[in-house]
Amino acid sequence: MAGGGAGDRARLLRRFADAVDADLENLARLEVANAGHTIGNARWEAGNVRDVLNYYAATPERLAGAQIPVAGGVDITFHEPIGVVGVIAPWNFPMPIASWGVAPALATGNTVVLKPAELTPLTALRLAELALDAGIPEGVFTVLPGAGPVVGQRLVDHPGVGKIVFTGSTRVGKKIMADCAAGVKRLTLELGGKNANIVFADADLEKAAAAAPGGAFDNAGQDCCSRSRVLVQREVYDRFLELLEPAVTSFRVGDPAEEGVQMGPLISAAHRDAVAGYVPDGAPVAFRGETPDGPGFWYPPTVLAPVDPGERAATEEIFGPVITVVPFTDEADAIRLANDTSYGLSASIWTRDLGCALRVSRAVEAGNLSVNSHSSVRYWTPFGGVKQSGLGRELGPDAVTAFTETKNLFIATED
Numbered sequence: 001m002a003g004g005g006a007g008d009r010a011r012l013l014r015r016f017a018d019a020v021d022a023d024l025e026n027l028a029r030l031e032v033a034n035a036g037h038t039i040g041n042a043r044w045e046a047g048n049v050r051d052v053l054n055y056y057a058a059t060p061e062r063l064a065g066a067q068i069p070v071a072g073g074v075d076i077t078f079h080e081p082i083g084v085v086g087v088i089a090p091w092n093f094p095m096p097i098a099s100w101g102v103a104p105a106l107a108t109g110n111t112v113v114l115k116p117a118e119l120t121p122l123t124a125l126r127l128a129e130l131a132l133d134a135g136i137p138e139g140v141f142t143v144l145p146g147a148g149p150v151v152g153q154r155l156v157d158h159p160g161v162g163k164i165v166f167t168g169s170t171r172v173g174k175k176i177m178a179d180c181a182a183g184v185k186r187l188t189l190e191l192g193g194k195n196a197n198i199v200f201a202d203a204d205l206e207k208a209a210a211a212a213p214g215g216a217f218d219n220a221g222q223d224c225c226s227r228s229r230v231l232v233q234r235e236v237y238d239r240f241l242e243l244l245e246p247a248v249t250s251f252r253v254g255d256p257a258e259e260g261v262q263m264g265p266l267i268s269a270a271h272r273d274a275v276a277g278y279v280p281d282g283a284p285v286a287f288r289g290e291t292p293d294g295p296g297f298w299y300p301p302t303v304l305a306p307v308d309p310g311e312r313a314a315t316e317e318i319f320g321p322v323i324t325v326v327p328f329t330d331e332a333d334a335i336r337l338a339n340d341t342s343y344g345l346s347a348s349i350w351t352r353d354l355g356c357a358l359r360v361s362r363a364v365e366a367g368n369l370s371v372n373s374h375s376s377v378r379y380w381t382p383f384g385g386v387k388q389s390g391l392g393r394e395l396g397p398d399a400v401t402a403f404t405e406t407k408n409l410f411i412a413t414e415d
């Protein structure tokens with residue numbers, strides 16, 4: 001495919017998208033079994049893969065270079081593929097996150113080796129089958145499951161791999177960045193987050209409180225964009241907690257295969273223990289939801305308040321259904337608290353004052369902001385983090401340039 005014509009490449013990607021669409025329910029069921037995602041989320045995730053493939057299927061014929069006026073000749077640029085791209089994916093959103101790297105990489109003429117996370121290889125393997133069924137030649141998109149320090153590390157170190165797209169923890173991302181330096185390997189990093197949900201006193205408090213659990217507990221909080229640090233203006237702090245309680249206790253936790261369930265179990269026993277470690281005996285649990293009996297690594301939606309903003313639960317990425325609620329005094333205090341972290345992935349701002357919304361959006365150090373909403377991800381808008389949340393952007397119209405090298409060519413036209 002790397003050498004194929006632009007039109008052929010586009011057609012193959014559209015066929016791949018069609019194959020994903022035809023297999024959507026099967027992919028979704030696999031993800032429920034594989035990762036414990038709710039069936040509603042899993043359907044959205046498989047649909048997202050289809051949409052990302054379709055979106056970047058429009059790239060190949062539009063990947064035009066420039067003609068730049070110069071004296072004595074003609075100057076043109078080409079966007080050439082890098083070669084082999086290694087995509088290393090995490091377990092929390094196995095399908096969409098893989099596709100955010102795979103689709104633009106293929107669209108720009110690269111070949112791809114995808115390494116899924118150890119715990120969640122099933123949907124990645126199914127996507128590889130669907131790509132073959134769609135006519136993408138063998139070896140163009142390869143899925144290679146295995147241990148991170150073995151298979152992932154080999155991709156990072158192998159001189160034949162020209163670029164790494166890594167999504168995962170900041171700890172592993174830093175090591176990969178250092179290792180990529182040896183070969184000056186191209187790199188995109190999507191790392192952790194500890195995202196603020198800032199609620200101002202003038203906000204529609206009912207709406208902000210009703211939306212807060214979804215913003216934090218979606219995918220059982222195993223979401224890099226989880227708005228788990230709720231900052232509330234002091235004068236409405238008590239009222240907000242009153243409104244938050246029924247929203248949290250009524251959050252539907254249960255069998256993820258059941259329609260309408262909002263939260264399933266955590267990914268593993270070890271991860272549940274790690275999450276529980278942030279809520280030791282005596283922790284300030286203001287209220288929490290319920291969990292079902294039976295198999296599954298269950299942890300209830302949990303709200304910690306009051307919490308000192310410097311405490312571990314308020315500063316570290318918990319990656320589970322635990323939020324902290326911290327009061328702030330004014331706009332400057334909210335910005336200070338929101339930025340008091342090494343992460344910078346996303347944040348939400350709830351206010352009716354558009355000036356305040358814009359000022360705070362510009363002042364908060366994060367890549368993805370939302371006002372009166374927790375929505376962060378659309379395949380046609382850029383996504384990524386600042387500070388230690390990452391490097392580069394995925395999705396949106398510009399992501400393709402991260403998978404190409406620009407070549408400049410000057411042709412003398414004078415004797």
Ligand code: NAD
Nearest residue numbers: 089090091116117148149152153168169172190191192224
């Ligand atoms: P992780 O860092 O443990 O693993 C991620 C991937 O890296 C896995 O495939 C793993 O096998 C591989 N890996 C591990 N060691 C490696 C090595 N030495 N060399 C190469 N590859 C290696 O992360 P995780 O626990 O699977 O995922 C959770 C983390 O991912 C959280 O911190 C979360 O915030 C982050 N995340 C970020 C985004 C984002 O877009 N910013 C999205 C989802 C998840």
